[in-house]
Amino acid sequence: MRIFQTIWGKLWLILFCLALLSLPLWADPYIIYMVNISGIAVIAAIGLNILTGLTGQISLGHAAFVAIGAYTSAILASKLNTPFWLTIPAGGIVAAFFGILLGFPCLRLKGLYLAMATMSFGVVVEYGITHWDSLTMGVRGISVPAPTIFGYTLGDPSKLFYVTIFFVTILTLGAKNLARTRIGRAFVAIRDRDVAAEVIGINLTKYKVMAFAISSFYGGVAGGLYSYSTTYLHPENFTLLLSIEYIAMIIIGGLGSILGSIFGAVFLTAMPDIIKGFADFMGRQFVFLHGRYDEEWNIAAFGLLIMIFLIVEPTGLNGIWTRIKTSFKNWPFTY
Amino acid sequence: MELLEIKNLSLRFGGIIALTALDMTVREGELHAVIGPNGAGKTSLFNCISGVYHPTLGEILLRGENISHLKPNEIAEKGIARTFQNIELFANMSVIDNLMLGCHTHMTSGILSCSLFFGKALRQEEESRLQVERIIDFLEIEKVRKKAVGSLPYGIQKRVEFGRALAMKPKILLLDEPVAGMNVEETEDIARFVLDIKEEMGITIIMVEHDMGVVMDIADTVTVLDFGSKIGEGSPLEVQSNPKVIAAYLGQ
Ligand SMILES: Nc1ncnc2c1ncn2[C@@H]1O[C@H](COP(=O)(O)OP(=O)(O)OP(=O)(O)O)[C@@H](O)[C@H]1O
Ligand SMILES: [Mg+2]
Numbered sequence: 276m277r278i279f280q281t282i283w284g285k286l287w288l289i290l291f292c293l294a295l296l297s298l299p300l301w302a303d304p305y306i307i308y309m310v311n312i313s314g315i316a317v318i319a320a321i322g323l324n325i326l327t328g329l330t331g332q333i334s335l336g337h338a339a340f341v342a343i344g345a346y347t348s349a350i351l352a353s354k355l356n357t358p359f360w361l362t363i364p365a366g367g368i369v370a371a372f373f374g375i376l377l378g379f380p381c382l383r384l385k386g387l388y389l390a391m392a393t394m395s396f397g398v399v400v401e402y403g404i405t406h407w408d409s410l411t412m413g414v415r416g417i418s419v420p421a422p423t424i425f426g427y428t429l430g431d432p433s434k435l436f437y438v439t440i441f442f443v444t445i446l447t448l449g450a451k452n453l454a455r456t457r458i459g460r461a462f463v464a465i466r467d468r469d470v471a472a473e474v475i476g477i478n479l480t481k482y483k484v485m486a487f488a489i490s491s492f493y494g495g496v497a498g499g500l501y502s503y504s505t506t507y508l509h510p511e512n513f514t515l516l517l518s519i520e521y522i523a524m525i526i527i528g529g530l531g532s533i534l535g536s537i538f539g540a541v542f543l544t545a546m547p548d549i550i551k552g553f554a555d556f557m558g559r560q561f562v563f564l565h566g567r568y569d570e571e572w573n574i575a576a577f578g579l580l581i582m583i584f585l586i587v588e589p590t591g592l593n594g595i596w597t598r599i600k601t602s603f604k605n606w607p608f609t610y
Numbered sequence: 611m612e613l614l615e616i617k618n619l620s621l622r623f624g625g626i627i628a629l630t631a632l633d634m635t636v637r638e639g640e641l642h643a644v645i646g647p648n649g650a651g652k653t654s655l656f657n658c659i660s661g662v663y664h665p666t667l668g669e670i671l672l673r674g675e676n677i678s679h680l681k682p683n684e685i686a687e688k689g690i691a692r693t694f695q696n697i698e699l700f701a702n703m704s705v706i707d708n709l710m711l712g713c714h715t716h717m718t719s720g721i722l723s724c725s726l727f728f729g730k731a732l733r734q735e736e737e738s739r740l741q742v743e744r745i746i747d748f749l750e751i752e753k754v755r756k757k758a759v760g761s762l763p764y765g766i767q768k769r770v771e772f773g774r775a776l777a778m779k780p781k782i783l784l785l786d787e788p789v790a791g792m793n794v795e796e797t798e799d800i801a802r803f804v805l806d807i808k809e810e811m812g813i814t815i816i817m818v819e820h821d822m823g824v825v826m827d828i829a830d831t832v833t834v835l836d837f838g839s840k841i842g843e844g845s846p847l848e849v850q851s852n853p854k855v856i857a858a859y860l861g862q
Contacts, residue, residue: 452731456724460714471700474692475711475774476683476715478683
């Protein structure tokens with residue numbers, strides 16, 4: 276029975292991978308673009324989940340690290356002609372550096388105070404990229420040249436797709452491994468009982484700062500990919516609202532779960548289109564609803580979804596998934 | 611030989627005096643009990659030794675080295691492990707993961723090797739897992755090893771906490787009321803484990819305990835605290851016949 280299960284599991288996984296990898300061959304460019312944007316959100320959400328879900332340090336400044344990564348790679352690419360396979364990791368490293376800088380003063384902060392401190396960091400970064408004109412081009416925005424490799428341009432979504440999938444795959448596997456080894460256990464120990472964690476030999480300073488560094492590295496890499504996907508950066512892309520969206524992703528997906536981060540990120544990235552599609556459909560059915568769709572609905576829907584998940588499903592989409600899986604395992608014996 | 615020497619130890623919280631001018635010596639390989647009425651300062655003493663609190667005055671010498679200013683994780687690395695009066699386990703994690711956390715100081719793999727699950731990380735995970743299984747066998751908790759600790763009965767949780775401390779391969783083990791709230795049978799089991807830990811593993815034990823039966827049965831030396839200072843010390847028999855101790859504690 277078990278072997279049967281895992282064979283099916285593997286088969287599904289292989290089918291899924293084949294379908295995903297061949298996507299640029301058959302899917303609509305908009306879908307491919309959305310998959311890229313989802314992949315970028317997945318990386319950022321996993322990063323935030325390592326800090327907030329695993330280590331228990333809430334951050335309302337995650338968008339700032341994405342911004343730092345995005346601007347680092349945009350500036351390196353546009354001003355120094357650095358190739359993308361250097362600018363994207365560089366975005367991660369610069370963001371991780373700022374993560375460490377933020378991590379130290381935040382060591383003694385918890386809960387609301389930590390939320391406020393990280394949020395302030397986000398505001399400062401936003402201010403910095405708006406006003407440091409000579410470097411970031413400020414409110415005029417900065418254009419990012421298309422990435423090239425061996426003189427071959429990877430500008431359009433169907434090529435960037437493979438770059439994105441590459442980073443999503445290695446960073447997801449890396450996070451999964453981290454979570455199941457010594458470092459991940461130390462993070463969770465700090466989240467659950469910091470005194471006991473310290474008494475069994477976990478250095479709180481080291482691991483809390485490390486969580487900040489890893490989390491912001493993920494955010495920075497996501498930012499680097501984002502800069503190539505949108506080809507144009509503006510400070511308004513990285514406001515507090517984006518940080519809140521990342522929080523929403525990990526709550527809806529499942530705090531502390533890597534798989535949950537993926538669910539949450541994909542779900543929330545696709546949600547505006549789902550809402551719009553639903554509104555269009557309703558508009559066609561009922562004349563009085565026609566053309567009533569408003570972008571603001573998305574924000575309201577985020578709020579509503581977070582509330583629903585916090586109250587009804589605290590383990591997030593990952594919890595629902597786990598339950599579906601177990602009920603299938605027990606099928607046809609439903610008990 | 612003196613393994614742990616406590617000299618003139620005092621701990622104050624504002625106006626409250628938890629410990630005053632305490633001197634105490636723990637010899638290598640002994641089972642040293644610390645007893646005293648409620649609020650006598652026993653847990654405070656453990657908190658000072660394990661670095662959770664820093665004493666207001668005095669020194670704690672581990673083989674002659676003062677450790678009283680070190681952080682808890684540094685003291686853990688020096689080989690001092692403890693259990694808590696109110697169980698402090700990671701309730702959402704499995705028994706195995708709790709014990710694996712005990713191995714933390716003996717593992718050295720960094721971010722890169724952990725995220726690749728390769729090389730050092732893989733090797734150390736496997737080694738620690740083997741050691742954890744040995745401790746699980748020793749404590750007879752095989753059946754619950756994959757269960758979340760929070761879902762287990764109190765007596766089993768106490769054992770898991772023992773296991774987590776043992777996984778640290780300590781030189782000194784501090785046990786804060788290991789048999790509190792247990793029935794006769796469970797108490798006997800724990801007393802047997804404590805003796806095995808001392809004799810087979812050669813770990814020096816300092817134990818706070820209210821159950822006089824257990825203390826008199828298994829302790830080598832007993833220190834009696836009252837209102838933060840030492841009022842008696844010696845073998846269980848000597849302490850039992852000390853009039854000051856009888857007045858403060860046993861005679862209650
Ligand atoms: N963090 C703290 N802040 C203030 N006072 C404290 C603190 N910890 C302990 N105390 C006080 O120090 C004194 C000694 O407490 P301690 O917990 O060491 O006693 P104990 O001997 O372990 O008692 P019990 O047998 O009840 O566990 C008590 O008066 C207690 O109120
Ligand atoms: Mg106590």
